Amino acid sequence: MDLLGEHLLPLPRRDGAAPFTVTSTTVREGGTWPPEQFSGIFGVPGGKDVSPQLSWSGAPEGTRSYAVTVYDPDAPTGSGFWHWAVADIPATVTDLPEGAGDDTGSGLPDGAFQIPGDARAARFIGAAPPAGHGPHRYFVVVHALDVESTGVAADATPAVLGFTMAGHTLGRAVLVANAETPA
Template structure:
């Protein structure tokens, strides 16, 4: 009886959108479980890629979504806390796609009203993959977050950790593509 009660409580706690699996993230440039092309490799730190953010498109946002945030994180980075490659917040709810290159340093291709947070390379832009040589394949989680607020109010020069906290505190649902990259 106790196991049935625990199971029922766990199921009641799940949102309808989490059960239905409607919120989806797709890309024409990267695929879940596949290695990313050189276009998504960083240009620096010994890497020679194009440092270009991939095209990302999402569908099925849950009711109540007022804005989106997109994050790219490498939990395999040998830092103790992973590596933030990109955080872009305050994407209007009417936007459902970021074109390839939207995360460039100029900011001219990002959605109006959105804000790029400084990544762990020290730049408010997309920073491509650049795992240490011989470190094996790293997993890069590209995640779109449906948020319950129109705008995240963050101090200037917010850290990746604070930004991640505020995103997670206001997330209704998420959709992720986990792509891979390695340097031999």
């Protein structure tokens, strides 16, 4: 199964990253985000900007840390929209509780930190597709890395994180959730 082609994943196709597994008690693969995972910051009714619970397994040998990103390639920006980025998750950690991506990163393990996404908030920002824009895909990706630290600054962008991870990515686990705001 080619996860990269299956979802039209907006990530490099030829970097040799091995697939592994990510699951969630919050949302299933191909499912719809629950109301709590929609954006309260952007005024979506019922939205609370609660990050999803995530668990992963089967990362490649040699994994020394993880990063997690949530990206909407369907946002009407010309460049998509980064909803969450977490760097430097220790290799011994294989799950994040629901709500880990709050303002303080209270559910993140020691050493891990959140990078400001496109809303310039260093926290999880929930789904917020414009009303009537149609369905949006949200790529929840766990990146297995061959370094303990990415070395990115806490005020970097997810694009800088992605660039920095490019030469250190051993594997990727991908879950795609969907959201739509009716007209």
